[in-house]
Amino acid sequence: MAKKLKVGVIGLGSMGSTHLDIYSQISEVEVVAVADPKKNRLDGSSKAEGNISGQAQGSVVGFEAKKYLDGMDLINDPDIELVDICVGTNLHFVFVEAALAKGKHVLVEKPLARTYDEAKKIVELALNSSTNIMSAMCLRYWPAWVWLKKVIDSKQYGRCLSLTCKRQTSHPPGTFYSNDDECGGALLDLHVHDTDFINYCFGMPKAVFSQGYKGPSGGIDHVATHYIYDQSQNAPLVTAEGTWTMQEGYGFNMSYTANFEKATACYLLDDEETLTLFRSSYEPEIIKLDEGMGYEFEIRSFVDEILRGEKSDMTLLNQAAKSIAIIEAEQVSIRSCSVVTLSV
Numbered sequence: 001m002a003k004k005l006k007v008g009v010i011g012l013g014s015m016g017s018t019h020l021d022i023y024s025q026i027s028e029v030e031v032v033a034v035a036d037p038k039k040n041r042l043d044g045s046s047k048a049e050g051n052i053s054g055q056a057q058g059s060v061v062g063f064e065a066k067k068y069l070d071g072m073d074l075i076n077d078p079d080i081e082l083v084d085i086c087v088g089t090n091l092h093f094v095f096v097e098a099a100l101a102k103g104k105h106v107l108v109e110k111p112l113a114r115t116y117d118e119a120k121k122i123v124e125l126a127l128n129s130s131t132n133i134m135s136a137m138c139l140r141y142w143p144a145w146v147w148l149k150k151v152i153d154s155k156q157y158g159r160c161l162s163l164t165c166k167r168q169t170s171h172p173p174g175t176f177y178s179n180d181d182e183c184g185g186a187l188l189d190l191h192v193h194d195t196d197f198i199n200y201c202f203g204m205p206k207a208v209f210s211q212g213y214k215g216p217s218g219g220i221d222h223v224a225t226h227y228i229y230d231q232s233q234n235a236p237l238v239t240a241e242g243t244w245t246m247q248e249g250y251g252f253n254m255s256y257t258a259n260f261e262k263a264t265a266c267y268l269l270d271d272e273e274t275l276t277l278f279r280s281s282y283e284p285e286i287i288k289l290d291e292g293m294g295y296e297f298e299i300r301s302f303v304d305e306i307l308r309g310e311k312s313d314m315t316l317l318n319q320a321a322k323s324i325a326i327i328e329a330e331q332v333s334i335r336s337c338s339v340v341t342l343s344v
């Protein structure tokens with residue numbers, strides 16, 4: 001039997017248990033250790049919940065794994081080849097730095113780090129490392145967004161004239177999401193998905209103009225941004241709104257409307273998931289999407305890359321870092337109520 005890739009998961013909250021669920025479905029992988037300071041998470045008697053149906057389905061119950069109360073001890077375990085970091089964003093940098101120093105492959109949940117300064121340092125460390133690293137920007141792997149990126153790049157329906165993204169939910173539970181210093185508010189934690197996808201599709205904007213207000217995290221928990229690209233050069237009109245200030249019970253939704261020269265694509269994920277394509281002289285068409293969440297395709301792709309012995313594409317990591325620079329410019333724009341130029 002082929003040797004399995006030995007994985008250790010740090011942090012057994014909503015994302016740690018989502019990742020455990022996915023690893024349990026990948027035959028080439030064995031989760032050999034988990035870490036969390038909460039004993040009830042380590043023994044499986046307390047389980048985190050996700051805000052999207054299908055998240056947080058994994059459990060530590062039912063398989064043998066070493067259990068550590070601190071993620072640093074897991075990193076020091078010589079058995080582990082891939083360290084999967086699912087702790088709060090404020091801890092990403094220290095754990096990534098330690099894991100790369102020990103020669104481990106690293107999967108780190110999004111956003112790459114709490115600040116752009118930390119994210120830049122991670123990129124530098126990764127460039128000097130022989131192992132693989134992925135920032136888990138899951139939208140890049142989410143079927144409806146993969147479809148969108150493909151039609152933007154191929155210009156199958158002509159040039160993309162405009163893209164509007166929206167992401168709305170009520171405030172997630174837990175102390176991490178109630179502390180802006182740790183999570184960066186909905187601005188960094190939630191809205192970074194759309195900011196990063198926009199950066200991934202169209203590159204760095206010249207400037208941003210954002211408005212927003214504070215909420216339960218103490219930071220910006222509702223934001224709306226114009227990403228300013230040069231329209232004299234046929235660049236699209238791009239906007240995104242993200243919030244977790246909706247009243248309890250509202251649920252979660254994410255959506256986009258992309259207008260092309262020859263088609264309009266509308267995507268909505270709430271209780272169901274629908275992508276509809278409108279074209280003049282055609283009946284509206286429901287686009288059939290691959291089944292599964294972005295997390296699944298993202299983790300499979302990272303594991304395959306490691307098993308094939310391929311080095312990670314540093315452009316993707318660099319882009320994930322720069323997306324944090326855009327978020328920080330959005331924050332300055334909200335504070336100053338002005339257009340903020342990006343210089344990175």
Ligand SMILES: NC(=O)c1ccc[n+]([C@@H]2O[C@H](COP(=O)([O-])OP(=O)(O)OC[C@H]3O[C@@H](n4cnc5c(N)ncnc54)[C@H](O)[C@@H]3O)[C@@H](O)[C@H]2O)c1
Binds near residue numbers: 037089091110111
């Ligand atoms: N990709 C996505 O769609 C998505 C969704 C939700 C959260 N996230 C990201 O995932 C990360 C974690 O979010 P979450 O919702 O799972 O948070 P969470 O608070 O539910 O879980 C974090 C876990 O880390 C544990 N932890 C804290 N310090 C630790 C240490 N020193 N060693 C080991 N474990 C430690 C905590 O006890 C907790 O169980 C955040 O960066 C968040 O932004 C990504």
